[in-house]
Amino acid sequence: MQAQTVAPVQQSPVNYQVTPTPPPAIKKAKPFGMIFAIIFCLISLGLVIYIVIDKTKPQDKPIDTSAISAPLSVRLSEITIPDDAEADVLKNTLAGRTFTVNSTFDEYITFTNESKYELSYYRNPTEDRLKLQASTDPGTYTVSDKTIALSNGETFQITGDYLVKTNNKISNNKTTVYFDALQLDSIIPNISIALNTYLNTNKSTDAPDFEKIRIDRFYCRADYSVKKMTNADSYLCDTSYSYIFDQTKLTNQIKKAKVKDFPAYCALKKNPYLNYIVDEGVCTKDFTISTWAYAIIRTDNISYRITGIFRTIDDSAEAIPRY
Numbered sequence: 001m002q003a004q005t006v007a008p009v010q011q012s013p014v015n016y017q018v019t020p021t022p023p024p025a026i027k028k029a030k031p032f033g034m035i036f037a038i039i040f041c042l043i044s045l046g047l048v049i050y051i052v053i054d055k056t057k058p059q060d061k062p063i064d065t066s067a068i069s070a071p072l073s074v075r076l077s078e079i080t081i082p083d084d085a086e087a088d089v090l091k092n093t094l095a096g097r098t099f100t101v102n103s104t105f106d107e108y109i110t111f112t113n114e115s116k117y118e119l120s121y122y123r124n125p126t127e128d129r130l131k132l133q134a135s136t137d138p139g140t141y142t143v144s145d146k147t148i149a150l151s152n153g154e155t156f157q158i159t160g161d162y163l164v165k166t167n168n169k170i171s172n173n174k175t176t177v178y179f180d181a182l183q184l185d186s187i188i189p190n191i192s193i194a195l196n197t198y199l200n201t202n203k204s205t206d207a208p209d210f211e212k213i214r215i216d217r218f219y220c221r222a223d224y225s226v227k228k229m230t231n232a233d234s235y236l237c238d239t240s241y242s243y244i245f246d247q248t249k250l251t252n253q254i255k256k257a258k259v260k261d262f263p264a265y266c267a268l269k270k271n272p273y274l275n276y277i278v279d280e281g282v283c284t285k286d287f288t289i290s291t292w293a294y295a296i297i298r299t300d301n302i303s304y305r306i307t308g309i310f311r312t313i314d315d316s317a318e319a320i321p322r323y
Contacts, residue, residue: 068092072182075161077301088143090158091115099163099178102218103188106134107171109156109163109178117141117150121171125219126323137170160234160301164222176323177220177235188215190304195241195295198306207275210243216290219323220297226313226320229296233307238323239295242288243276250287262287279311294320 067081070093079093091114100108107125110118119137122128139151146158153169156178163178165171179187196213203210220237223229229236254265266273266283277283281291293309313320 072096075183075301076158076180077160087145090146091141091143094143094148098181100181100184101173101176101178101220103184105181107173107176107178108181109150111141115140115142119150119152119154119170121173123171125171125173125176126321159222160299164235173221175221175223177222179220187304188218190299191215191218191237191295191297194297194304194306195239195309198295198309199243204275206272208245208272210245210276212244214242214244214288216240216242218295221323226294228294228308228310228313230307232298233296234299235297237295237297238292240290240292242284242290244288247287261285292322 067079067085067089070079072093074093076093079090081089091111094111095114096111098108098110106120106129107122108120112118117139119139120134121137122132122134137152141148141150143149147166148156148158148163150156153167154171155166155169156163157166161180161183165174165176165178168174192213192215195215199213200210217240218237220235222235224231226236250262250265254260254262257265257268257271259265259268262285263283265271266277266289273283273289276289276291279291279293281289283289293311295306296308298305298307311320
């Protein structure tokens with residue numbers, strides 16, 4: 001009986017590398033925390049920047065409307081007069097202001113400082129403005145409450161935001177309104193809008209529509225001797241204005257009528273624009289109709305309204321003298 005041969009036990013060779021067991025996988029952190037942190041930092045940075053800018057920017061200061069030191073941009077009607085103020089306190093805010101009859105600046109008064117003025121005037125404005133240069137007269141002035149007295153004998157009354165001439169010592173223009181020159185850029189458009197609204201509302205139903213009204217000239221007086229004026233009205237303006245029409249429509253109408261221009265079209269007996277030219281209206285080659293009327297203005301120094309327009313008084317056939 002043969003003895004069974006036992007297989008020798010194999011030993012690992014020297015330097016045999018055992019494959020290492022990989023470490024357990026590390027779970028990656030989700031990105032939400034990092035995103036939140038970034039957003040938080042950005043918000044915080046923005047807040048810091050806003051606070052720094054807000055603290056360092058110049059702060060708007062309330063406008064001083066006191067009669068002692070009100071700037072020229074403050075309207076006269078906005079100026080506050082202290083209870084214990086001197087009667088001439090308004091001289092402080094008149095200094096540096098110019099008041100003018102209209103945008104031509106031929107009739108105006110400038111208060112150069114708290115005691116001196118320069119007046120530009122015509123002796124007889126209606127006649128002289130057409131043939132003469134305006135005269136200038138420097139001098140001194142005083143203020144008592146809302147009355148301004150010039151050294152040449154002329155006087156003005158502060159009324160709302162404007163001045164009203166109250167005598168004819170040097171210039172024959174009593175009751176003329178002198179507007180604050182710094183406000184003309186708003187006064188003229190406001191009166192234009194008011195006139196446009198009035199004329200559009202009261203135009204004849206068979207008259208062609210117009211695009212808008214353009215004021216070409218105005219001369220205003222607070223003349224309450226005119227019977228159509230009421231105490232609620234502010235002043236009366238001798239106003240030259242033009243109706244502006246749709247040029248494309250007019251061009252087509254002129255072509256159909258086989259005439260050369262708008263004045264020739266207006267001369268036709270049955271043209272639709274007769275309502276606009278019946279009272280001294282004139283058709284021009286630039287497709288407008290120019291006319292005039294007295295317009296009654298009512299204002300609270302902010303809003304403007306036309307309460308009536310006319311060319312004659314009390315159904316008289318004679319037009320009142322123009323300013």
